[in-house]
Amino acid sequence: MEIAQTHNKVNANLLTTVYGIKPVTARQYLSALAKDNLLVRIGRGVYAIAQKQSFTYKPSELAKEIFLKMESELPFTDFCVYDGSILSPIQHHISINHAIYVETNRDAVESVFNRLKEFYKNVYKRPNATLMYDYIDLRENCIIVKTLVTESPLMEVDGIKVPTLEKLLVDTQKDADFDYLHGSESLNMYQLAFEQYSINTQRLMRYAKRRSISQEIQELINLLK
Numbered sequence: 386m387e388i389a390q391t392h393n394k395v396n397a398n399l400l401t402t403v404y405g406i407k408p409v410t411a412r413q414y415l416s417a418l419a420k421d422n423l424l425v426r427i428g429r430g431v432y433a434i435a436q437k438q439s440f441t442y443k444p445s446e447l448a449k450e451i452f453l454k455m456e457s458e459l460p461f462t463d464f465c466v467y468d469g470s471i472l473s474p475i476q477h478h479i480s481i482n483h484a485i486y487v488e489t490n491r492d493a494v495e496s497v498f499n500r501l502k503e504f505y506k507n508v509y510k511r512p513n514a515t516l517m518y519d520y521i522d523l524r525e526n527c528i529i530v531k532t533l534v535t536e537s538p539l540m541e542v543d544g545i546k547v548p549t550l551e552k553l554l555v556d557t558q559k560d561a562d563f564d565y566l567h568g569s570e571s572l573n574m575y576q577l578a579f580e581q582y583s584i585n586t587q588r589l590m591r592y593a594k595r596r597s598i599s600q601e602i603q604e605l606i607n608l609l610k
Contacts, residue, residue, distance in 0.1 A: 386434070389424060394433045425583040440550035440582045442471045444543055448485050451528070452545040454504070455487070455497060462493045465533050467547045469523060472557070472566075474581070475550075477573035480565070482523045488533035498530045514564035529562055534595060538588050550582055551589040558605070559596045575605050 388403060389395040397411035404411075415432050418424040425435040444452075445468050452466040469482025489497045498510040507527035509516070521527060538549040548556070557563040558571060566574065578584060586606070593602040 386418070386423060389432065389434050394427065394431055395424075396431050426585055427583075428585065428587040435583060437581060437583045440474070440578075442467070442542060442547060444468060444545055444547060445470075445485075449543060449545050451485060451487060451501070451505075455489070455500070458500060459489075459493060459496065462490055462497070463533055463546075464489050465537065465539055465546045465548060471547070472553065472574075475553075475574045475578045476566075476570070477577060478570065480523070483525060484521075484523050484527050484529050487528060487530045488537075489530070491532045494530055494532055501528055501530065513561045517562050517564060531560065531562065534592075536592075536595060538592055549588070550578060551585055551592055554578060554584075554589060555593045555596055555598065555602060558601060559598050572605060572608060576609060579606075579609055 388399060392399065395415070397408045397415060400406060400411035400414065401408050412430070415424060415430075419426055419432060423435060424432040425437075425439070427433050444466070448466050448468050452464055455462070455464055455466075465486075465488040467486050469484040469486065472482060473479050487497060487501065494510065498508060501508045505528055507521075507525065508530065509521060509527065510530050511532065512521060512529060521529075538552045539546045540549050541547070554575065557566045557574065590599055590602065593599040
């Protein structure tokens with residue numbers, strides 16, 4: 386922790402040089418401190434003192450129910466399920482969003498969509514911006530099924546896979562169903578996110594590159610400086 390305070394950031398190589406310990410031992414120390422929320426991972430193997438809070442989200446019982454049901458019926462399929470309310474902490478003008486988003490492998494979207502329609506009402510598949518504005522009322526309960534991009538940054542909460550903040554920041558700029566968040570609200574969201582939470586910019590930009598919007602994301606970040 387003293388090294389992290391002195392150098393602003395720390396990695397295993399620095400600890401090995403200063404203390405003469407083995408790299409594997411250094412990595413174990415860093416990992417343990419990160420789990421205790423004393424350090425935060427800001428890059429690949431690079432850590433800094435956690436001065437901002439970690440982004441947290443508590444999935445609803447319905448979100449957990451949907452995740453476990455789909456995982457049980459399609460055990461070899463990947464899922465990410467979350468409530469629209471996950472966006473509220475980073476919204477300047479908080480909008481009501483009662484949707485539950487179900488992301489799954491591209492080749493499983495159709496099957497998941499059809500299965501969910503058997504159990505729930507108002508289920509939509511990959512809605513575009515026009516459908517969102519004209520037919521989907523986010524003030525009412527609904528389910529939106531969309532493609533889970535490979536190597537998406539996810540975290541596990543209460544036994545289900547949910548998006549990290551980095552994933553949300555990229556998806557809200559890319560996905561048509563989040564078109565209502567574009568424009569000036571985008572900058573407001575990034576401002577709040579970077580002010581309040583620890584963000585792994587390397588993870589953010591790596592995912593943005595996978596989604597082919599790394600330039601747009603970098604431009605938003607530059608506006609914050």
